[in-house]
Amino acid sequence: MYCNLNWTGCAAAITAKKAGAEVHVFEKTDLLLGLGNIGGIMRNNGRFTAAEELIALGAPELIHLCDKNSNHKNIKFPGHEHASLYDVTSIEPDVRKLLTDMDIKLHLITRVTDIEQNEKIIKGVRLSNGDYIEGDVIVETTGSTGPMGNCQRYGNGCAMCILRCPSYGPRISISERAGVKDFSGERNDDKLGAFSGSCEVAKDSLSEELKNQLETTGVAVLQVPSEDVNYDKLEAKVCQQYALKEFAENLVMLDTGHAKLMTSYYPLDKLRKIPGLEKARYVDPLAGSQGNSIRYLSVAPRTNDMKVIGVDNLFCAGEKSGLFVGHTEAISTGSLAGHNAVRFCLGIPLLTLPASLSIGDIISFANEKSQTREGRKSRYTFAGSDYFKRMKDLNLYSIDIKEIENRVKKVSLDNVFNQKLV
Incomplete structure (x- = not known):
């Protein structure tokens, strides 16, 4: 199983490993977490609810690490309540140790450049050094940022961000290499992507x-x-x-x-x-005077179990799976994708999270909305904009941990991501 090592990929790797898979993860740079190395905002607004849902579902590891590395908790800033801020200078080594201790195989400075495919089945991936690696299932968590040509075309040029494309090379879209047509987020000025x-x-x-x-x-x-x-x-x-x-x-x-x-x-x-x-x-970014990275240029069509439409053994998560914003959203979708990748290998039914959980609801809601042009102009996050309003309207938003735990137990999904399937 393969995925890039941003927050999404780390989450997918953890749930797949806990389900019993042998997990290999390929990351083009020398750091895990991708844009998570310059992020930091957790638990603000509806993200508190989603974080506690993840813990109750059996995927607490990354949430606990963010809490542990947060120097500031329960803070307010305009439009946002009870936020935690993790320290971006200390989080990555802790996540790396977690994955290594779990015996997840990390392949850093290793860029996937192509795939080998037999009809609708991906047989393996080709690396920039010429190696070919076979696998049973792929979780694509490449994100949707850059590369340089896109930042030039849709933004103000390469801003020299943490992804460091000039040094480590561009991402590719595995879904498009497999013959799937990706879509892009849009802006109100008819431009693609967003800063x-x-x-x-x-x-x-x-x-x-x-x-x-x-x-x-x-x-x-x-x-x-x-x-x-x-x-x-x-x-x-x-x-x-x-x-x-x-x-x-x-x-x-x-x-x-x-x-x-x-x-x-x-x-x-x-x-x-x-x-x-x-x-x-x-x-x-180093060129923060002039611009920033451009995102949402490569989103794969998928079902609500995170399986890419049109390829039998390809799953996706994070920005690759929808116009999602944030680390919590990345961890949520990644956790489901990694777990379902193992279910797919075993031939057992894939898990779809119900709409009675905020994670299940945002996954299905974003999928539905992305079918329309107006929906592709929106972004989906537990923390604000239209989706946080929806959370409140549907009574999904809560900061009562016991209530959130009971919500997960009510649908018999407590600790589902802790289940060993193999």
């Missing part, structure tokens, strides 16, 4: 006062000079849960190990006009 929604500034480049505020409270809200307010950028953001006017009129900063700016990009000369940021310097 990643935040960038990182080195905390040591902040004033001592601002740095201390961030490290003490986890959040700082700085007023943007009126002449620099830009509402148009909100339309291009991938993170619609942060596309609020407060995020245009103010610079919202979060302490995720770096200082996270909740904006896609911001010209450095304008950034340094804001008190406390006179010496600010970007750490991701």
Whole structure:
């Protein structure tokens, strides 16, 4: 079984391993977690509910690691409640140790470049070094960001983000190599894709006062000079849960190990006009003055059990499986895909999570909405925008852990991801 080692791929690898599979994971860079290395936001709004559902379903490992690495818990920032912020500078080694201790085979700096296929069955993958590896089932978690040509065509050029395509090469779409037609997310200006929604500034480049505020409270809200307010950028953001006017009129900063700016990009000369940021310097993307990575350009059609339509032994998760935003969403879809990949190999019925759980509902809701053009202009996240409103309307949103546990038990799915199937 193969998957890329972002949050989605790590989650899929864990549930597949717990189900009894031999798991090999291929990652083109030298780091696990992909964009999770510059993320950090967990448990805000409906993500709290989904995180506790994952724990009750038997996939607690990555949620617990994020909690353990969170220096700030139960914080508020505009439009968001009870958030946790994990430290992006410490999380990756812990996740790597977890996977290694589980005897999941990690293949780093190993890029998949092609597949071998027999009709609707993928027989194996070809690597950039020429090796050919066979497998029974593939979970594609390549994400939908880049590569450089797409960031040039649909964005402001390569922003030199954490994925480092110039050094490690471009992602490919395994689904498209297998003959499946992927689709793209859209923007209101008829462009494809969307800008990643935040960038990182080195905390040591902040004033001592601002740095201390961030490290003490986890959040700082700085007023943007009126002449620099830009509402148009909100339309291009991938993170619609942060596309609020407060995020245009103010610079919202979060302490995720770096200082996270909740904006896609911001010209450095304008950034340094804001008190406390006179010496600010970007750490991701390095060209944060000019742009950011472009995402949602490669989404595979799938069923609600995460199986790709048109290929017998290919599953998908994360951004590859829909217009999802966030680590929690990645872990949720990845956990289901990895578990179902093993079920497929054994010839037993695949698991579809019910709509009485927020994870099951978002998987089916995003799938349904993506069939329309308007739906492809939306993004789906437990944390905000239209889906969080839906969670509240359907009484799916809860921060009562016991209630969430009972919800999972009611559908007899408690610890389902802990079941050894092989």
